[in-house]
Amino acid sequence: MVLPKRLDCRFNGYQVPLVPHVPKSAKGKRSVRRKKTVENRMCAIDLLAAVAGKLLLEGEGSLGSIKMTGVRNACNLNVKREHIKPLKNEPFDMGSCTANTLGSQREVSNDTKLLSTIMVPAPTIIKSGTSSRDMCTKRSSISTKKSNSFISETAVYKSDLDPCSLENKMNVDAKLLPLVSLDDSVKVPLGNNGILHSRSSPKCWAEKLAVDRDDDENSSGYTQPTFTTNKALKPRGLGEHMISKQLATKLRKVAPTMTKDRELSSTDVEMKPNFYRRKICYARQRTQRSLFKRRKFFKRCSISASVGGGNNRVNRVSSANNGNMSSYEREDFHVKLSIKSFKVPELFIEIPENSTVASLKRTVMEAVTAILEGGLCIGVLVQGKKVRDDSKTLLQAGISHGDRMDDLGFTLEPNSSHAPTMLASPEKCHLLPPCDFAEPLARFPSMVPASDGMNFDVCPKSPLTPIVNCPESDHDSLHSPSYTLSLDKNIANARALIAIPSMNVETPPMTPVHKPRRSELVQRRIRRPFSVSEVEALVEAVEKLGSGRWRDVKIRAFDNAKHRTYVDLKDKWKTLVHTARIAPQQRRGDPVPQELLDRVLAAHAYWSQQQAKHQVDSPVAEGRLLL
DNA sequence: GTTAGGG
DNA sequence: CCCTAAC
Incomplete structure (x- = not known):
């Protein structure tokens, strides 16, 4: 050998x-x-x-x-x-x-x-x-x-x-x-x-x-690699x-x-x-x-x-085929x-x-x-x-x-x-x-x-x-x-x-x-517009839970959508409210059915009212009416 | 960790 | 979607 x-x-x-x-x-x-x-x-x-x-x-x-x-x-x-x-x-x-x-x-x-x-x-x-x-x-x-x-x-x-x-x-x-x-x-x-x-x-x-590395004895005659050496090498x-x-x-x-x-x-x-x-x-x-x-x-x-x-x-x-693709x-x-x-x-x-x-x-x-x-x-x-x-x-x-x-x-x-x-x-x-x-x-x-x-x-x-x-x-x-x-x-x-x-x-x-x-290290997340069905799910959840319980909303309606954080949902709701308030001509992106936008406004109004009420009322179990 | 709000 | 103050 x-x-x-x-x-x-x-x-x-x-x-x-x-x-x-x-x-x-x-x-x-x-x-x-x-x-x-x-x-x-x-x-x-x-x-x-x-x-x-x-x-x-x-x-x-x-x-x-x-x-x-x-x-x-x-x-x-x-x-x-x-x-x-x-x-x-x-x-x-x-x-x-x-x-x-x-x-x-x-x-x-x-x-x-x-x-x-x-x-x-x-x-x-x-x-x-x-x-x-x-x-x-x-x-x-x-x-x-x-x-x-x-x-x-x-x-x-x-x-x-x-x-x-x-x-x-x-x-x-x-x-x-x-x-x-x-x-x-x-x-x-x-x-x-x-x-x-x-x-x-x-x-x-x-x-x-x-x-x-002998556990008990220093190996005489053997040069331990030094940090410096390694450093120099690589x-x-x-x-x-x-x-x-x-x-x-x-x-x-x-x-x-x-x-x-x-x-x-x-x-x-x-x-x-x-x-x-x-x-x-x-x-x-x-x-x-x-x-x-x-x-x-x-x-x-x-x-x-x-x-x-x-x-x-x-x-x-x-780009002709993918005009909407992100960079x-x-x-x-x-x-x-x-x-x-x-x-x-x-x-x-x-x-x-x-x-x-x-x-x-x-x-x-x-x-x-x-x-x-x-x-x-x-x-x-x-x-x-x-x-x-x-x-x-x-x-x-x-x-x-x-x-x-x-x-x-x-x-x-x-x-x-x-x-x-x-x-x-x-x-x-x-x-x-x-x-x-x-x-x-x-x-x-x-x-x-x-x-x-x-x-x-x-x-x-x-x-x-x-x-x-x-x-x-x-x-x-x-x-x-x-x-x-x-x-x-x-x-x-x-x-x-x-x-x-x-x-x-x-x-x-x-x-x-x-x-x-x-x-x-961490680059911006890719933009993922909410689909209509997602919006619907969001609206439904907010109607039930209110607009201040985003974690619950997330768990309720987006638990499986790992890319949607509760912050995302909150942000989306924010934009939905905004979208619902502006003229249809001003809206961009995937059109959200007016019906949904109406629900958004309604829910937003309702929960805003509840929140206001909650502040004057005693801070007892509020917002759980629909649970 | 969540919420809320500005960026 | 990010960032972050405030809780």
Whole structure:
């Protein structure tokens, strides 16, 4: 086997720590542990196995992300174990593992395969201060003979590698497997070995290499990557900064648990957030709040996206046919992005240690299915800020073809509120096309395994593609027959977005660059004139509720029209009143039936009177006469 | 978070 | 549709 000079190791799907934490119990005495100075190495399978071992051994293994592939914000898969036990003969598999080391590719997809049997001699040696040539010439003799101690063979991936030398890559795919075959039509270019290689620019590679972090000892001889170095190597995007900031904030909370080891540098935060991901996610989960008082689980997902550059098509819609189109609609740039992973809410799984991997998979699947029974919905984050207005165009949301997509994020959220009562049934919701096409996501089969804290890949390469539920759909309310119209309009604006390899999928560490102005971030919502049916619904609701209870009006008549806020309704009422008062010749836009305008005036007069009355009368239950 | 009102 | 004071 030829030794690679460079190692780029990544997991797709499950994100695993590059250098898993090694519990003492895994091997007993620390002295057994391989010194970290020279020939620590680990091949892809080893790495996977180590992670699996960590998972199985540690009570709650933490499969977090590595910073390597721009998916460092991955979450965890936590698997509880009651007893500590050596990994030997522990059957475990993470779905499928693909290790590709300089052309050789192995795949482990046998659920009953023992980890110890899938281990291969470590091909890579990376040590501090060693040049790439050194690394490719040295070869370790460690290997399968230490099959039971591979966890102790925690590799040390150095970050001080020459970032410009990318001869070899090692890819480890630990992915969730779909129950159905993936549409092959959506593919991303693969590496020579059929592995989806990191698309990061060479300069980022150094940072992709995480550094081993021994929990107890400082790794002498190993140069920890410095913040400065990273900084020098890579520019930071804004979103990245925000993410990092979040991360750093969260990490502060868990800092006490790690300070015993050593100081946590910013770089560490970036590179090994996965160790603490669980707490982080949990903390975040409790702080989330949705707009409409629905509790939602909201996880930052790590994605990488790139905006198509030269090959963007520019479709200028003929203004002759679209005289009324807004400027936003005219611009038809295509935003291309690649979603590498989602983060889904945390989930705990308890499973006997003598269970098979197959049963583990089953268990995870069941748990995931349970938690996601209500369906999934997608959250979109731009610059770390959630885009709540589904009616925005991508451009308006700050997702334009000219932007870096590093700060675009997606979250998977359980549809905790289920479908709105007036909307279609949840099942139907699944069948619907993505309700909001401003969220350019592929869809994935409903049996998609996704668990809390589990990070799965949604790259086209991945067997998974995300399903898009529509709890926050933009449907008009039932009172509004324009529903179909609106949807169709959306569909018309929708474009198939196929992930493409990005120039840089990294989500580099923090470092504030500049704070974008709001105008750059949140653009004006697209104008969506009220249809007559909407007006009717509004009038009816106001007739019943009055003109001062816009939230109630919203809930009553526009609960399903997510793009109509109660402020919108209030504004619309305002304009309706105005419209009703002016001469028909002066009115613009879609003509509102005079009958409706009359009702508007009547209701307005009535409720104005009520309000006036209410001010002189005792402030008792007023305005509820018609309820 | 809602409401109200100006921009 | 945005912004924001006021609640």
